[in-house]
Amino acid sequence: MNRNTDSGIELHQNTPDAGRRNLLKLTGAGAAAFGAASFLKTPNAKAQNMSQDWDKVFPKSEKVDHEKVTFKNRYGITLAGDLYLPKDRANDRLPAIVVSGPFGAVKEQSSGLYAQTMAERGFVTLAFDPSYTGESGGEPRNVASPDINTEDFMAGVDYLGLQASVDRERIGVIGICGWGGMALNAVAADKRVKAVVASTMYDMTRVMSKGYNDSVTLEQRTQALEQLSRQRWVDAEKGTPAYQPPYNELKGGEAQFLVDYHDYYMTPRGYHKRAVNSGNAWTITTPMSFMNMPILSYIKEISPRPVLLIHGEKAHSRYFSETAFEAAAEPKELVIIPGANHVDLYDRMDVIPFDKIAGFFNQHLAA
Structure with missing residues (x-):
């Protein structure tokens, strides 16, 4: 694990020979923002060949029907998703929910668990891989964008609104971790969505620009952008982007939240080979x-x-939700789960308040 400086940013000289060793790190962006190491050599702009096997990190429910689907966003990128439908749906048009996250995860992980669980509770749900990741299309691989990834949620709403089993006037959104912030951004713009849940939310633009607890100074930010700007010349010269090194390989002495990320992404609990955070990496830029x-x-x-x-x-990221709650207008609610850390809300069925989430959507997506 590379060390963090007291300032929250560690800069490495960028030269053509330095290659993938050179990167910017913002405070705490580590496991949460950038995931883990290596790179995916899948440069296809179309959706990747989708596995038809049940390759989720959670067991398949006998209470729902499941199918693999694809749809396009406004930028023409083909997104891959898992559609979950209640088995007892008959010919009814049901309320529906678009789900994605965490940042650097894939639909076979937390978002799929949320989607399947909500389908058990009577909703048509769609968990999808964001652009450039997982089985979705886009090149180069493993790039994130606040604009395109916000659009990905809206494209999910497009898709669900065309399904015969869905009442398009009753669509909600769930965003997890960094995709919680994207979900809030998408719903602010997309007036078709009737209600939104952000679970264990990260504001990725805030943490990347200011570091954890807004600790990055203007001078540090300027230095970081200087390096990233020059990295673009390195990438342009080589014709391919450089990728970041591992974040989730523990060497001892890491902060507890990094240990928590490792426990989810790098162990059988949540490891998935296509996840950026499970041994792959975002581009440096x-x-x-x-x-x-x-x-x-x-x-x-x-x-x-x-x-x-x-x-x-107990989540290190709790302040993101508290700040968002203060900024949001009514009607709004903030639920703090006693004793829970950030990743407990990824998959702990005894911690995630699914009764609360289902009640929220039952109320606000009512016919």
Whole structure:
């Protein structure tokens, strides 16, 4: 694990020979923002060949039907998703929910678990891989964008609204971790969505531009952008982007939240070979657009539609939800889960308040 400086940023000289060893690190962006190491050699712009096997990190429910689907976003990128439908749906048009996250995860992990569980509770749900990741299309691989990834949620709403089993006037969104911030941003703009839940939410533009607890100074930010800008010449010269090194390989002495990420992404609990955070990596220049584009500027415009924020009491990221809650307009609710850390809300069925989430959507997606 590379060390963090007291300032929260560690800069390495960028030269053509330095290659993939050179990178920017912002405070705490580590496991949460950038995931883990290596790179995926899958440069196809179309959706990757989708596995038809049940390759999720959670067991398949006998209460729902499941199918693999694809759909396109506004930029023409083909997204891959898992569609979950209640078995007892008959010919009814049901309320539906688009789900994605965490940042650097795939639909076979937390978002799929949320989607399947909500389908058990009577909703048609769609868990998808964001652009450039997992089985979705886009090149180069493993790039994130506050704009395109916000659009990905809206494309999911497009898709669900065309399904015969869905009442398009009753669509909600769930975003997990870094995709919680994307979900809030998408719903602020997309007035078709009637309600939104952000679970263990990260504001990725805030953490990448300011570091954890907003500790990065203007001088440090300028230095970081200087390096990232020059990295673009390195990438342009080589014709391929450089990728970041491992974050989730523990060597001892790491902060507890990094240990928690490792426990989910790098062990049988949550490891998935296609996840950025499970032994793969974002491009070095991924932070650039996040550092100059605050995604929660218009959170008040979600109102009068309701917002439910859920966070763990012990989560290092709790302040993101608390700040978002303060900025949002009514109707809004913040639920703090006693004793829970950040990743407990990824998959702990005894911790995630599914009764609360289902009740929220039953109320606000009512016919």
